[in-house]
Amino acid sequence: MDLQGTSFIGAARGTGGAGEDRAVNPVSGEELDPVYHAEGEETVEAVCRLAAAAFVEFREKSGEEKAVFLRTIADEIDAVEEEIVVRMTAETALPEGRCRMEKGRTCFQLRLFADLLEEGSWVDARIDHADPDRAPVPKPDCRSMWRPVGPAVVFCASNFPLAYSVAGGDTASALAAGCPVIVKAHGSHPGTAEIVGAAVRRAVVKCGLPDGVFALLYGSGRTIGQALVKHPAVQAVGFTGSRSGGRALMDTAAARPEPIPVWAEMSAVNPVFVLPGALKERGEQIAEGFVGSLTLGVGQFCTNPGLLISGSEGRSEFAGEVASLAAEIAPATMLHEGIASSYHGAVDAMTTKKGVEVLARVEAEVGKNAAGAVVLGTSVDAFLTDQSMADEMFGPATLMIEAGDEEAMLGVAESLEGQLTATVHATGEDREVFARLIAVLERKAGRLIYNGYPTGVEVCHGMVHGGPAPATSDGRSTSVGPRAITRFTRLVCWQDFPDDLLPVELQEGNPLGISRIVDGSRIES
Ligand code: NAP
Numbered sequence: 001m002d003l004q005g006t007s008f009i010g011a012a013r014g015t016g017g018a019g020e021d022r023a024v025n026p027v028s029g030e031e032l033d034p035v036y037h038a039e040g041e042e043t044v045e046a047v048c049r050l051a052a053a054a055f056v057e058f059r060e061k062s063g064e065e066k067a068v069f070l071r072t073i074a075d076e077i078d079a080v081e082e083e084i085v086v087r088m089t090a091e092t093a094l095p096e097g098r099c100r101m102e103k104g105r106t107c108f109q110l111r112l113f114a115d116l117l118e119e120g121s122w123v124d125a126r127i128d129h130a131d132p133d134r135a136p137v138p139k140p141d142c143r144s145m146w147r148p149v150g151p152a153v154v155f156c157a158s159n160f161p162l163a164y165s166v167a168g169g170d171t172a173s174a175l176a177a178g179c180p181v182i183v184k185a186h187g188s189h190p191g192t193a194e195i196v197g198a199a200v201r202r203a204v205v206k207c208g209l210p211d212g213v214f215a216l217l218y219g220s221g222r223t224i225g226q227a228l229v230k231h232p233a234v235q236a237v238g239f240t241g242s243r244s245g246g247r248a249l250m251d252t253a254a255a256r257p258e259p260i261p262v263w264a265e266m267s268a269v270n271p272v273f274v275l276p277g278a279l280k281e282r283g284e285q286i287a288e289g290f291v292g293s294l295t296l297g298v299g300q301f302c303t304n305p306g307l308l309i310s311g312s313e314g315r316s317e318f319a320g321e322v323a324s325l326a327a328e329i330a331p332a333t334m335l336h337e338g339i340a341s342s343y344h345g346a347v348d349a350m351t352t353k354k355g356v357e358v359l360a361r362v363e364a365e366v367g368k369n370a371a372g373a374v375v376l377g378t379s380v381d382a383f384l385t386d387q388s389m390a391d392e393m394f395g396p397a398t399l400m401i402e403a404g405d406e407e408a409m410l411g412v413a414e415s416l417e418g419q420l421t422a423t424v425h426a427t428g429e430d431r432e433v434f435a436r437l438i439a440v441l442e443r444k445a446g447r448l449i450y451n452g453y454p455t456g457v458e459v460c461h462g463m464v465h466g467g468p469a470p471a472t473s474d475g476r477s478t479s480v481g482p483r484a485i486t487r488f489t490r491l492v493c494w495q496d497f498p499d500d501l502l503p504v505e506l507q508e509g510n511p512l513g514i515s516r517i518v519d520g521s522r523i524e525s
Contacts, residue, residue: 001080001083001194001195001198003033003034003087003191003194003195004034004194005034005035005036005037005190005194005218006036006037006218007037007039007043007185007215007216007217007218007219008197008198008200008201008214008215008216009039009043009046009047009050009215009217010047010050010211010212010215011211014037014039014043014217014218015037016037016038016039016218017037017038017039017040018037018038018039018040018219018220018223018224019037019038019219019220020035020036020037020038021035021036021038021187021190021218022034022035022036023036023090023091023187023188023189023190023191024091024188024336024337025090025091025093026091026092026093026333026334026335026336026337026340026367026369027093027333027367027369029368032090032091032191036187036190036218037218038218038219038220038224039217039218039219039224040219040223040224041223041224041227043217043219043224044217044224044227044228044231045231047182047212047215047217047228048151048182048228048231048233048234049212049233050211050212050215051151051180051181051182051212051213051215051233051234052150052151052180052212052233053210053212054151054180054209054210054211054212054213055148055150055151055178055179055180055212057209057210058148058178058179058180058209058210058213059147059148059178059179061178061209062504063117063118063119063120063512064117064118065207066114066117066175066176066178067113067114067115067117067118068114068207069175069203069204069207069209070110070111070113070114070117070172070175070176071110071111071114072203072206072207073110073167073199073200073203074106074107074110074111074114075203076199076200076202076203076206077103077106077107077110077167077196077199078103078107079199080195080198080199081100081103083195084099084103084162084192084195084196085099085100085103087191087192087195088161088162088189088192090191091161091188091189091190091191091192092161092188092189092192092335092336093332093333093334093335093369094161094297094335098297099162102160102161102162102163103162105162105163105459106162106163106167106168108459109163109168109169109172109459110167110172112459112481112482113172113173113175113176113482113485114176116176116482116485117176119514120505120512120513120514121514121515121516122146122482122485122486123145123146123505123514124145124146124517125143125144125145125505125506125514125516125517126143126144126145126516126517126518127142127143127506127516127517127518127519128141128142128143128519128520129141129518129519130496140495140496141495141496141497142493142494142495143493143494143495143497143502143506144491144492144493144494144506145491145492145503145505145506146177146485146486146489146490146491147178147489147490147491147492148177148178148179148488148489149177149179149235149236149260149488149489149490150179150180150233150234150235150236151179151180151181151182151233151234151235152170152174152179152180152181152182152234152235152236152237152238152488153181153182153183153184153225153228153229153234153236153237153238154168154170154171154174154181154182154183154184154237154238154239155183155184155186155221155225155237155238155239155240155241155245155249156168156183156184156185156186156189156193157186157240157241158186158188158189158241158335158336158338158339159240159297159300159301159302159335159339160240161186161188161189161192161193162192162196164240164479165183165185165186165189165192165193165196166183166185166193166196166197166200166216167196167199167200169459169479169480169484170238170240170263170479170484171183171200171238173238173479173484173485173487173488174236174238174487174488175213175214176485177485177486177488177489179235179236179488180210180212180213180214180215181213181214181215182214182215182216182217182228182234183197183214183215183216183217184217184219184221184224184225184228185197185216185217185218187218188335188336188338190218193216194216197214197216200214200216201214221245225249226248226249226252229249229252229253229256229260229262230252230256232256232257232258234260235260236260236261236262236263236487236488237249237253237260237261237262237263237264238263238479238487239262239263239264239265239266240264240265240266240302240479241264241265241266242266242267243266243267243392243470245266246262246264246265246266246470246473247264247266247470249262249264250262250264250473261473261474261487262473263472263473263474263477263479263487264472264473265302265420265465265466265471265472265479266469266470266471266472266473267392267470267471268302268303268306268392268418268419268420268421268467268470268471269305269306269307269390269391269392269416269419270303270304270305270306270307270419270420270421270422270423270454271305271306271307271308271309271412271413271416271419271422271423272290272305272307272308272309272423272424272425272453272454273309273310273409273413273422273423273424273425273437273441274286274308274309274310274311274318274425275311275409275424275425275426275427275430275433275434275437276311276313276314276429276430276433277426277427277428277429277430278425278426278427278430278451279310279311279313279314279315279318279425280313280314281427283314283317283318283321284321286318286425287318287321287322287325288321288325289452289453290305290308290322290398290453291322291325291326291329291373292453293305293453293454293455293456294326294373294396294397294398295326295329295373295396296455296456297455298332298333298334298335298371298395298396299343299371299373299394299395299396299397300334300335300339300394300395301455302420303420303421303454303455303456303457304394304395304396304454304455305398305423305453305454305455306392306393306397306398306399307390307398307399307401307412307416308322308398308399308400308401309400309401309403309409309412309413310400310401310402310403311402311403311404311405311406311409312402312403312404312405315402319359319375319377319400319402320359322359322360322375322398322400323359323360323375324360326360326362326373326374326375326396327360327362327373329362329372329373329396330362330372331362331363331364331365331370331371331372331373332370332371333367333369333370333371334369334370334371334395336369337368337369339369339394339395340368340369340370340371340395342394343371343393343394343395343397344371346391346392346393346394346395346397347361347374347393347395347397350376350389350391350393350397350399351376353378353382353386353388353389354382354386355378355379355381355382355383355385355386356376356377356378356382356389356399357376357377357378358374358375358376358377359375359376359377359400360373360374360375361374361375362374371395371396372396373396373397374393374395374396374397374398375397375398375400376397376398376399376400377399377400377401377402378399378400378401378402379401379402380401380402380403380404380408380409380411380412383399383401383412383415384411384412384415387415390415390416390417406433406436409433409437410433410436410437410440413437413440413441413444414440416444417444417468417469417470417471418444418445418467418468418469418470418471418472418475419444419445419446419467419468419471420445420446420447420454420465420466420467420471420472421445421446421447421448421449421454421467422441422444422445422447422448422449423448423449423450423452423453423454424437424438424441424448424449424450424451425451426450426451443468444467444468445467445468445471446464446465446466446467446468446471446472446475446478447463447464447465447467457480459480459481460481461481461482461483462481463478463480463481464478464480464481464483465478465479465480465481466478466479494506510523510525513525
């Protein structure tokens with residue numbers, strides 16, 4: 001496809017006018033064609049109007065119809081895999097294998113939501129029949145289920161150019177819910193976004209859906225991003241990125257006359273605890289697995305393990321093993337200049353803190369945006385004295401904390417902010433401290449991992465990719481897996497409605513054969 005460098009605004013392409021930008025190859029520093037034209041705030045008005053108009057029709061589409069749409073998007077993306085790989089590798093420095101894997105995950109997610117819609121029970125239909133004879137007052141007939149909230153804005157993630165960008169998890173779950181989606185492209189991979197945007201647009205046309213169901217805008221977060229979140233037609237936001245960016249959008253959304261939810265995934269250090277029995281039994285093996293997880297994808301995962309906590313016994317051998325394995329990993333190019341410079345800045349800042357020692361620091365000589373693994377060490381006292389030691393260093397860096405005894409380990413766990421994951425390595429002999437530690441960590445993290453590593457998020461029904469702030473803005477949901485759909489819905493109750501005026505999911509005869517709760521009991525179909 002010939003890239004045009006313009007936004008998708010319904011059936012039309014944007015004309016820009018609010019600045020120009022190009023993608024940059026992070027390895028060579030070469031600027032890539034074409035020029036991307038940024039839209040201004042007047043375009044936001046037009047796009048939001050289109051989305052609001054589309055919502056009137058799209059919200060009434062059946063699960064089957066929305067499933068066909070999601071499957072068509074996946075098919076259209078599959079059809080342009082080669083183009084995606086060429087452009088994505090040039091824009092992001094991600095290797096071909098990762099690009100193909102992420103394409104596979106993106107299409108899998110779309111099809112998973114299609115399956116969910118076809119089965120239909122996700123709406124959580126609940127029916128309470130009327131009881132006109134109830135004393136002292138008759139009971140009304142009440143029926144409720146999840147309904148779409150309205151147009152959603154999705155901010156593309158820099159670290160998942162496909163799976164959390166134009167047609168990624170946030171977009172798939174919002175469309176599945178019945179919400180039109182307006183995507184704000186990330187400036188670091190605009191060409192990849194355009195190829196995927198064109199695929200979604202073809203699916204909109206093939207499925208005969210209203211033009212405003214999908215838009216993709218190029219432009220600055222601080223202008224059009226903010227304007228989108230302020231616009232009254234917009235009813236929900238999905239975001240993956242920095243803590244400051246997510247916080248700014250949450251504040252904007254909360255300050256609206258009608259506040260809306262911002263589902264932001266921001267910052268986590270994903271602590272890994274190694275209990276004494278596990279360290280004694282398989283310290284070397286844990287060191288190897290940990291370093292693999294730390295350096296995977298140059299550490300550019302929200303689940304990267306940024307803290308490693310172990311007891312004193314055997315700690316110096318363990319730290320030596322982690323450091324020497326990390327030192328063997330070759331540096332690699334990061335996604336873009338901003339991420340590389342903030343990584344080096346964060347590591348520099350951490351190394352100057354009182355009580356922090358450098359155990360391994362791989363200097364990156366190849367390519368100006370390259371980064372090497374860094375292993376730092378500190379004591380539990382120093383860590384608990386300076387809370388900024390728990391800050392995210394987004395990249396392949398970790399801080400090892402020597403926690404003298406079990407109480408010290410529990411103290412570290414208690415001091416932590418909200419996390420996406422928390423991992424514990426244990427054996428039978430660690431049982432008692434394990435139970436106490438997990439009780440603390442369950443309050444801190446969305447996913448608890450036993451004898452494993454946090455990177456690698458399985459896309460499945462049981463997954464939770466969320467957690468208390470600042471891991472996410474709202475720890476009551478997940479951005480990975482089918483449950484993510486309810487982030488773009490709200491509950492509606494129909495009271496005393498005639499059967500033929502009810503949504504089909506709530507009609508007495510259960511024409512879709514879905515699982516429902518009727519008069520307090522689960523009825524399978
Ligand atoms: P970012 O700077 O937060 O940007 C993400 C998106 O939000 C961009 O589209 C950006 O638009 C927009 N944005 C940022 N600040 C905004 C504001 N105040 N108002 C409105 N929109 C705003 O994240 P990034 O570019 O992906 O990476 C920067 C840093 O974020 C990384 O170095 C890393 O520390 C962190 N990060 C963390 C994770 C994680 O999962 N934990 C993932 C990715 C990044 P513009 O680009 O147009 O400003």
